[in-house]
Amino acid sequence: MRKHFFSSFACMNTLQPAIERHPWQPFVPKDAKYLFLGTFPPQEHRWSMAFYYPNRTNDFWRVMGLIFMDDRDALWDREAGRFDLDAIKALLGREKIALWDTGMAVRRLKGNASDKFLEIVEPIDLAVLLDAHPTITRVVTTGEKATGVIAAQAGVELPAIGIPVECEVRDHHFTLWRMPSTSRAYPLALEKKAEAYRRIFDR
Numbered sequence: 001m002r003k004h005f006f007s008s009f010a011c012m013n014t015l016q017p018a019i020e021r022h023p024w025q026p027f028v029p030k031d032a033k034y035l036f037l038g039t040f041p042p043q044e045h046r047w048s049m050a051f052y053y054p055n056r057t058n059d060f061w062r063v064m065g066l067i068f069m070d071d072r073d074a075l076w077d078r079e080a081g082r083f084d085l086d087a088i089k090a091l092l093g094r095e096k097i098a099l100w101d102t103g104m105a106v107r108r109l110k111g112n113a114s115d116k117f118l119e120i121v122e123p124i125d126l127a128v129l130l131d132a133h134p135t136i137t138r139v140v141t142t143g144e145k146a147t148g149v150i151a152a153q154a155g156v157e158l159p160a161i162g163i164p165v166e167c168e169v170r171d172h173h174f175t176l177w178r179m180p181s182t183s184r185a186y187p188l189a190l191e192k193k194a195e196a197y198r199r200i201f202d203r
Contacts, residue, residue, distance in 0.1 A: 017107040019121055026100035027052065027089075028133050033096040034200065035129070036140045037150065039118060040103040048082035052099040053182065056081075059190050060142065060182040061088060066194035067201065068095065095201075098136060100124065102149040123149045130172040139167070140177045140200055147178040162196050 023041060038053065046055045053060035061083050065074035068091060075091065077084040092099070103120040110117035130136060141147040144158070151158050154167035154176065164175045177200050180188050188196075 017109060019105050019107055021105045022101060022103065024051070026098065026129060027092065028098040028100075028129075029093040029096060031096055031135050032098040032133055033135060034138045034140060035098045035100065035133075035136045036142060037099075037124070037146050038101045038142045039120070039146045040101050040106045043108075049085045051083075051085055051088065052101075054083070056083075057184050058182055059184060059193065062190060063182055063194045063197050064088075064091065066191070067198050072190060096135075098133065100129065102141070102146040118145065120145070120149065123153075126150060126153050127170040127172065130169060130174070134172065136172075136174065138164075138175050138177060138200060140179055140197075142179055143181040143183075144178075147176075150176060162199065 020040075023044075028035075036052075041047070041052070042055050048054050048056045061075040062072040065072050065076070068074075075084050075087050076082075091097075102124045103118065103122070104124060105120075105122035107119040107121060108117065109119055126139070139150060141150055148158060150167075154169050156165055156167055156176070159165040159176060159178045161178050161180055164177050167174055167176045179197055179200070180186055180193055182193060186193075
């Protein structure tokens, strides 16, 4: 009986969280110049839309609203209580901004959206994406874990926040920008985040 108990306990402790695959394809408008990369979407119950940065409490789209429309709520649909996906896609097309993530398959080690407890099982193959979209010249990572994935593929050290680094992946030259997370858990005011992100778009 004692042997059976310990055997069962050992089996329970070897169980790993299920692997989740990324739910969406990359969003890449014609002649995209910028590629923004997060880590992985939050759990579906946190989505306000089936698109990148869907969490109502993530400030990515408020940062974009401040940068391009001088209005933090320009991309927020007050009546529906969610982000305005049509307005978002129009903005991305106009500004040549592509979106994807660095985790194609992950395990949530704590059952939440925190990068700290996210294990990337299958990372992005950045070279393949750049092969298909060679007009991309600026790659922007929105957090430390995402930055680590791209820095490893480019063979560079983890850059400092807000300091662009020249990189090359399979003959594709691009500038890597590591930016502060737009999660509200990151201790920086929204206006300061927008100020930091605005530098990416300086012509």
